[in-house]
Amino acid sequence: MDFDNLLNLEEQYYQEGFREGQNENITQNFLEGKQYGLQVGFQRFILLGQMEGLCNVIESYGLQNPVLVKNIQTIRTLMKDVKMNNDDESVVEYEKVLVKLKNKFRTVLITLQRLVKNEKKKGLTFEIFEDVSKTIAGEIKGFVEDENTAERKNTQDQAQSW
Amino acid sequence: MSTAWDDVWGSDDDVETEQSPDLAKLREHHSKRGYLDGIVSSKEERLQEGFNDGFPTGARLGKQVGVIMGILLGLQVRFGDTDDDLRKAYIEAQKELRIDRVLSKSMFDSNFDLKEMHPLVSKWIDVINDYCEKYHVTPI
DSSP, X not given: OOHHHHHHHHHHHHHHHHHHHHTTTHHHHHHHHHHHHHHHHHHHHHHHHXXXXXXXXXXXXXXXXXHHHHHHHHHHHHHHTOOOSOOHHHHHHHHHHHHHHHHHHHHHHHHHHHHXXXXXXXXXXXXXXXXXXXHHTTSSSTTOOGGGHHHHHHHHHHHHHO | OHHHHHHHHHTTTTSOSSXXXXXXXXXXXXXXXXXXXXXXXXXXXXXXXXXXXXXXXXXXXXXXXXXXXXHHHHHHHHHTTTOHHHHHHHHHHHHHTSHHHHTOGGGSOTTSOOSSSOXXXXXXXXXXXXXXXXXXXXXX
């Protein structure tokens, strides 16, 4: 047997093994990924939903403040552009729009506070709003923020590397 | 796994019947290397495929849960001190709509697909829409 033949044989054996290995745990791996995809999808979109729901409530106050009305309109328009899949462009777009949405929404809440000032009641702050979604999405347990910053970063890193 | 190995090492009879020990060793070595690489490469691909498959459903559920919580939070801030049921509903929803409950295996079929509407989410949409009617908020 000459050298070339030997190399071919090595390659052939390698490929045999490779195909065998590829067929291991196919379904199990797919479902494992799917569960993780469900989780990350949920975590990425809960905040957007919450903004939408709160906008509905804020509109029901019937306030005629033009800045408030315009900002809510902008939030709704921005939200329409966000695609709910994990394509590269969708993820980039999501990150970009999320920053804008958060800023707009922060402004909306501040305007609302100013317009419906009530000394007896604690108003709705952006922090309360954010904590609700973090609690629901399992990023923090209870309403404590700092101890979970590390964990949250982890999830994000993992999601990005996929 | 043992059957897979048997398959790899056991199918010699049809090819070279008298394989030299050296050749058998060569085969074992390279086939094993291929096998391990095959497992790793396939695992990454399948995980990614699964991830992309599950993501949109998770996103949709997260968005719906978010809308529910947003409306409840907003109404709770505004009417919670006069509406006991609303305040209780807000606390209850925070427990029932947590990610681990909404995405628990029991909510899906064996392929992690939803058979129909998500039971918890659709329950809470009904609850919310009653409050929306009561307080003149645009329903979901």
